[in-house]
Amino acid sequence: MERGIYKPSIEKLVELSDILNVTLNDILMKDYEYYQWKAEHFTALNNPVTDIVDIMDTVKNLRAKAQLTREKNNKIEERAYLDQIIGIFAWRNDHIDKIANHLYYK
Structure with missing residues (x-):
């Protein structure tokens, strides 16, 4: 997955997110997208x-x-x-x- 060779099914992603105790967004969003999203939402708080x-x-x-x-x-x-x-x-x-x-x- 990290090298882009294997693309897991949504079921595997859900299973992985449960194991890692993270959301699907954490897995699917690129780092820059995540940090941009975080900056936009947390500055509102x-x-x-x-x-x-x-x-x-x-x-x-x-x-x-x-x-x-x-x-x-x-x-x-x-x-x-x-x-x-x-x-x-x-x-x-x-x-x-x-x-x-x-x-x-x-």
Whole structure:
């Protein structure tokens, strides 16, 4: 399928979408079409969804870096990455005082 040699039936595409837990649009739309569609629809939502996706991508990358530094037994660098993750959520949260108290007591 990826090389354009095999074209699956719609039944196979539905089965594949179920297995991968994606929609048929995710499978059938070309990347540029998908990103264009996403840009058009998500900008109508004042970007809260895309903001969350961007934040989660950042957190995911920081968490991966923290894991790698943990495996290298570099606790200082690991803590720096984890501090960045905490900072992302703490400063955006209305309950920053509760978060600080929770971290203090833990």
